[in-house]
Amino acid sequence: MREILPVLTDWYASGGAFGLATVVAVSRSAPLGPGAAMAVGPGDQVVGGVSGGCVEGAVFELAKEVVESGQARLQTFGYSDEDAFAVGLTCGGEITVLVRAVSAATDPAFGQAAASVEEHRPVVVATVVDGQARRGASLAVWPDAVAGSLGAEGLDVAVTADARGELAQGATVLRHYGPHGERREDDVAVFLQSFAPPPRMLVFGAIDFAAAVARIGAFLGYRVTVCDARPVFADARRFPDGVEVVTDWPHRYLRDTDVDERTVMCVLTHDPKFDVPLLEVALRTPAAYIGAMGSRRTHEDRLARLRERGVEAAETARLRSPIGLDLGARTPEEVAVSIAAEIVALRWGGSGSPLGDTAGAIHPSRLKSL
Incomplete structure (x- = not known):
């Protein structure tokens, strides 16, 4: 994500929406890890990647659909070798990708978080991946501030506390919560992506x-x-x-x-x-x-x-x-x-x-x- 942020910041400042695809989970021999990102912006411009080339074409189409509909999508790509036209990973791994539309109107915290990353200030971006909350909702968490919401006060409080703990370690993780922030495994999946200052x-x-x-x-x-x-x-x-x-x-x-x-x-x-x-x-x-x-x-x-x-x-x-x-x-x-x-x-x-x-x-x- 960090390497494509300058382009995303320009798109965001233009006022239009762009599609942002983020790897939120991987298994086995996946080419890129959690946090890898690809975005589709004005004029079908593409930056970044989620799989080293295996599924980028499918993610491109998915990102355009998400921008048009405004509805975030979650897609898993697994091993594909038998069918030359099938979309999948040839390395034997599996990745789960969250695709959401980002704009100043729908995600006011994104600009603040992006500015923090550019200025080497630590921040965590928490995004709802699945469950009983609006998929794609996001919350930006700093050591001393918060912007945005995941849709419920209790969930925001619980995620904020966890995000600050992960930020101290520079960790990026997928966590699960109940709809009001209680720790459970079956309700709301939230991806916590830490942006610690670069080494x-x-x-x-x-x-x-x-x-x-x-x-x-x-x-x-x-x-x-x-x-x-x-x-x-x-x-x-x-x-x-x-x-x-x-x-x-x-x-x-x-x-x-x-x-x-x-x-x-x-x-x-x-x-x-x-x-x-x-x-x-x-x-x-x-x-x-x-x-x-x-x-x-x-x-x-x-x-x-x-x-x-x-x-x-x-x-x-x-x-x-x-x-x-x-x-x-x-x-x-x-x-x-x-x-x-x-x-x-x-x-x-x-x-x-x-x-x-x-x-x-x-x-x-x-x-x-x-």
């Missing part, structure tokens, strides 16, 4: 590789900051739009920067006067990934210097160095792909091996954070 990528060293790493980091959904102590290199004109560029000593900047379990760090300076004090700080943060560029010889020298500064083996074991997966990369863009591949593999528990050499599900169970 951060901190790139240290504004060298030629940094622009490529920053570009692919932004593509993966990270909020990217590039930091270098040298003003001549820490020049925003050398980096993609939207990337923050900071001139400061890396260790000093990191010491004063919030780092959480979703943060990734790429140390590209491979200069001990920058790397060693920086890594001494970095390895004691809860960051999800810390990678450092340099040869194997540089890596061994770096480890020795860190040990001299009292950094313990359990801490240095977290360091991914030399940074990236072995792809035979040469150019800055290829190296950036190898770094991104290592980050993705660590996030999802991937092996980094060719899929043809592995067994089991291709699409693993997805993280709850979006």
